[in-house]
Amino acid sequence: MVRQIKQKPMNWIERLYIFEAFRGLFTTMKHYLRGFFRYETLPTVPYPEMKPEILPTYRAKHRLMLRPDGTPRCVACFMCAAACPANCIYIEADSSLDGRIEKKPSRFEIDHLVCVFCGLCVEACPVDAIRMDTCDTSYVHRTREDFIANLETLTQWNPNDYSQNDVLSQAAPGGIKNQQALESWKLRVY
Amino acid sequence: MSNYYNMPALPTEKSPKVPITVDDREVMVPGDTNLLEALQTVGIETPHICYHPYLPVSGNCRQCMVEVDNPRGMGLAIACYTPVRPGMKVATPVTSPRVKNARKAVSEFMLVNHPLDCPICDKAGECSLQENYITSGQNESRLSGAAGKQYHGTPENEFKDTKGQVRGGKRLNIGPRVILDEERCVQCDRCVRFMRHVAHDEQLQLVSRGDHTTIATFPGEKLDHPYDLCVTDVCPVGALTGKHFRFEQRVWMLSRTPSISMDDSLGANIWIDHNNGFVWRLMPRCNPEVNRSWLSNDSRLAYLQFRENRLLNTDKGISESASAVSKMLSSSAGKIAAVLGGSCTLEDAFAVKELQNAFPNRVEVFVGSLDTAGTPDGIAKSGDPVANRKGFALLGFEISAEELCKRAGEFETLVTVHADLWGANASLAAALSAIPNRIALSAFENATTQASTVRLGVNHWSEVSGTMVNCNGFLQKLNAAPVSPSENLMPAFRVLGILSGKPVSSASEAFLKLREQVPVFAEFTHESVRSAGVKLNGVSV
Known part of the structure; x- marks a missing residue:
């Protein structure tokens, strides 16, 4: 069905144009001056100086969770790589140094230029090793290679940035529950 | 246990066709073979763990249960050790809830102490236990979480994992090419039968009894034989894995190309398993007339040299x-x-x-x-x-x-x-x-x-x-x-x-x-x- 919308015909003042132009300029000046005197009421965020508030449920940059001894929780099962629709996760597996754990990743890379931030890797992970709750949405790098997050950059996060109720984050080294977790962990492997 | 005399008779083109009734349906099957193979010829797959067409029948896993008519009515029997009899009546899970239950129970028993290793197991994706669980297993676990999995194998291989559960027998170095995981073993004894009847060198044994049974070599001995990597093929689970392929790739990520191993004049039939332009392993491809299901270590590990010292025409076309x-x-x-x-x-x-x-x-x-x-x-x-x-x-x-x-x-x-x-x-x-x-x-x-x-x-x-x-x-x-x-x-x-x-x-x-x-x-x-x-x-x- 075609719906025709008839525009209201302009009256002769509008057709004169000059008064309408000044009315438009008045709106612009209103916002301009609001930026000077009532800055907080503006609906936009002055991005580099002020960051928007992002909830932890937002699918942002990935991080790899850590065991109490500081090794990544990842067991290199390739489930995230298998689930990834963009094929941006590259894993190489190796034997774990901890005798109680079978496998560990020797390489774990996520190409953020290819990633579509669907969060399927987080869903697929059987050991809750990968999360996307860093609230970090800025990707600024000089070269394409720098956009590839590796084992080192994925594990560089501070437990203090995360909720105190987040047990897994706080059990990592530097977290408030790390000491307690280490005691039940018992064995330290470097 | 097994001996030479119960080597399974496989159907051939010359096998006489006999009529049997499967699920109230009359079919013609080869008459000189076992029920498992006969059902396979009419397209009915029977889940099995211990049965292997080129190894003597052991019949210990009880996974291939079917109902067969006997003088007392229909009764459960293992398909792999029941010979085909003309006119016999067979019931599969399609018509018999009893068979369905039996298979489900067997699958559940086998998984009682089987570790939840699938995400890190090299066999995952081609594991009989996984496949059987999908086709005939129980969908939800009836084991209480508090009890967890238990390890009953060799006490010296026991340890407590990071959750405090008793585990054991991981990554045991039983030979230069093979790694044993006692925990994953389902004691089907295929590897033992392979070494005994095909390799003719009895290096592997089942030791202890009941749920303490484990696979082991003789004290001080190692599993070392020109065909020892075949035990990793016959192993239905990830208990025996080859060091050459350990943690290299997950099997479902590989593409397979059927080919012939060109380092021996028997021309063993192989699968070339490749991915991203690299060969990751060579696997035997079953050909009853040539290499059956076996492949020597030399042929199997030849792929390690496929990429080394290649002569590339670098100067011009x-x-x-x-x-x-x-x-x-x-x-x-x-x-x-x-x-x-x-x-x-x-x-x-x-x-x-x-x-x-x-x-x-x-x-x-x-x-x-x-x-x-x-x-x-x-x-x-x-x-x-x-x-x-x-x-x-x-x-x-x-x-x-x-x-x-x-x-x-x-x-x-x-x-x-x-x-x-x-x-x-x-x-x-x-x-x-x-x-x-x-x-x-x-x-x-x-x-x-x-x-x-x-x-x-x-x-x-x-x-x-x-x-x-x-x-x-x-x-x-x-x-x-x-x-x-x-x-x-x-x-x-x-x-x-x-x-x-x-x-x-x-x-x-x-x-x-x-x-x-x-x-x-x-x-x-x-x-x-x-x-x-x-x-x-x-x-x-």
């Missing part, structure tokens, strides 16, 4: 280099000696024949690469390193390369195709250095390419399509896996085609020309040779 060599050959009038190495396909050999036709009375063809032949081991190796010797003989090439070494003075040009003469026997090959022009077509940089004046890099046998005739007269087909390390490489027969001035574009085209000249192959084309191969008529074995 291979076709330009080949045309230059072709001009060189046609400008002189001296005799040419062509040596066909072991891994040459029939197409390569035919391309040499075309070379013979292109330069009449100038080309003499020799076979082999000075390697010494071993003896057949009766499993999956004939011992002869010249894989396609029978095929060369059918094309009329039978003079050995040793003969060439004696008569080296007669020739002006030497063309070696996949033949590492200097590498196999440097003292014999030294005589060949007297030949002024030495052209090497080789996949690898080796002693022969070092000793040659012209080096042309060609594709390895894993990267080419072609055909070969094995020592028993079977025409078998190789398929090219997409793993060529460089685009500037060609199969040897295409390079030889350029040398003789009769270029061919594909192996199937070369085969069509070949069958015109060799009557034995007249009825075949590349496409008509199936993966199981064809027995050639009138070829002496």
